[in-house]
Amino acid sequence: GQNIDQPTEMTATEGAIVQINCTYQTSGFNGLFWYQQHAGEAPTFLSYNVLDGLEEKGRFSSFLSRSKGYSYLLLKELQMKDSASYLCARRDRGSTLGRLYFGRGTQLTVWP
Amino acid sequence: EPEVTQTPSHQVTQMGQEVILRCVPISNHLYFYWYRQILGQKVEFLVSFYNNEISEKSEIFDDQFSVERPDGSNFTLKIRSTKLEDSAMYFCASSEALGGWEQYFGPGTRLTVT
Numbered sequence: 001g002q003n004i005d006q007p008t009e010m011t012a013t014e015g016a017i018v019q020i021n022c023t024y025q026t027s028g029f030n031g032l033f034w035y036q037q038h039a040g041e042a043p044t045f046l047s048y049n050v051l052d053g054l055e056e057k058g059r060f061s062s063f064l065s066r067s068k069g070y071s072y073l074l075l076k077e078l079q080m081k082d083s084a085s086y087l088c089a090r091r092d093r094g095s096t097l098g099r100l101y102f103g104r105g106t107q108l109t110v111w112p
Numbered sequence: 113e114p115e116v117t118q119t120p121s122h123q124v125t126q127m128g129q130e131v132i133l134r135c136v137p138i139s140n141h142l143y144f145y146w147y148r149q150i151l152g153q154k155v156e157f158l159v160s161f162y163n164n165e166i167s168e169k170s171e172i173f174d175d176q177f178s179v180e181r182p183d184g185s186n187f188t189l190k191i192r193s194t195k196l197e198d199s200a201m202y203f204c205a206s207s208e209a210l211g212g213w214e215q216y217f218g219p220g221t222r223l224t225v226t
Contacts, residue, residue: 031213037155042203042217042218042219042220043155043203043217044217045214045215045216048213048214087154087155089155095160096160096162096167096168097143097145097161097162097167097168097207098160098207099145099157099160099170100147100155100157100215102154103154104154105154
């Protein structure tokens with residue numbers, strides 16, 4: 001299967017921490033990516049995980065468990081500008097140039 | 113900072129017409145992609161391209177679609193005979209490394225077929 005599941009919407013307040021979960025199914029996993037997409041704009045790369053564990057990049061961290069087919073994106077010290085759609089995307093082995101399979105995205109709204 | 117550019121930003125065309133969407137990838141990148149996003153839906157892969165050849169294409173990329181790198185800078189997507197369901201945002205992306213750990217997306221072309 002090629003399903004990627006993530007919640008449709010989430011809300012949080014400024015300064016808080018939010019965790020966006022993503023589950024996937026694949027027979028040949030080769031990387032899990034997170035992108036941010038503001039309305040009407042292009043996806044912007046945030047992070048990727050190939051091996052299990054946590055990758056930290058400033059206010060953003062991403063975690064992967066390959067055995068569970070599970071990843072999450074953690075956003076700390078939320079700011080209003082973090083209101084956007086967060087896209088989980090999977091890459092499979094056998095795709096030479098790294099075709100990405102995207103989930104539907106999680107629309108995050110940050111309130112003051 | 114280098115970026116992927118796309119033209120036009122918005123294209124309106126009538127059903128059955130041909131359209132060409134243009135992209136200028138980041139200059140030292142060698143791997144190129146087209147994705148599309150129908151309004152309110154997920155981003156979908158169309159095609160990847162390297163060394164003047166299609167590397168992989170999805171089931172969406174049928175005979176009415178073609179890609180070309182006509183010179184050293186441009187990368188184009190042609191839709192031969194547009195259909196209403198081709199209305200979408202089309203994103204070009206490029207990457208530097210084989211396997212494309214980070215794909216850089218352009219701002220997109222919004223195609224409206226009437």
